[in-house]
Amino acid sequence: MLVLLALGCPSFAVEYGTVKYNDSTIDYSVIDKNTVLNRADSYFEKALKATDKKEQENLLQKASGEYFILTRIEPQNLRYMVQMARIYDLENNNNYAKEYFFNALKMDKHNARTNYYFGEYYYKRNEYEKALYFYNTALENGHGENYEILIKMAVMYEKLGDLLRANQYYKKAYIINPSNTKLSGKIKEIEQVKYKNTNYYKKGSRQKK
Secondary structure, eight states: OEEEOOTTOOOEEEETTEEESOGGGOOGGGSOHHHHHHHHHHHHHHHHHOOSHHHHHHHHHHHHHHHHHHHHHOTTOHHHHHHHHHHHHHTTOHHHHHHHHHHHHHHOTTOHHHHHHHHHHHHHTTOHHHHHHHHHHHHHTTOTTOHHHHHHHHHHHHHHTOHHHHHHHHHHHHHHOTTOHHHHHHHHHHHTSOGGGSHHHHHTOSOOO
16 A cells, blocks of 8 residues: 655555545645656656665655656646556556556557557566567557667567567667677577577467567
């Protein structure tokens, strides 16, 4: 249970799926959105840099309280929804994180930012096929030149045994950063493998999506 205290408003508790507070006591129209947003972003950025676990937990809790207020001020704002999902992701609160991500996708299933961070969520949990789906959607909707995504796509396809696609994404990343000698070495390494004759392609268990 998360206890929020903001802008002099009475404290109220949030449980997943149920918001427990006396809504009539809070007039969100009088709250300065920019002030809350600045606080939320500041707490979140500090949490990302925090090296002490307890400090990070405290900062994430403060950030979630502020972003929650923002979701009440602007319920259809995707950014606030995704930020809540990212916080729950960092807290390893899987059900909460996925619920916020899915709610954001209901608003706009093609949003590049939502899909990117949902891809990050699955990538960190080694659920590569799901991560690939969301990364692909992000690439198709505005993140086409994202070097970090291209590298992760290549790594995941390689781990899944699809060396053909892995090589394609390594090459795309190399075009963006040709000074990376490790990439050129990886491309040569894969091309020396007759990957079309590997079990991955012989079995035909995976089809192109």
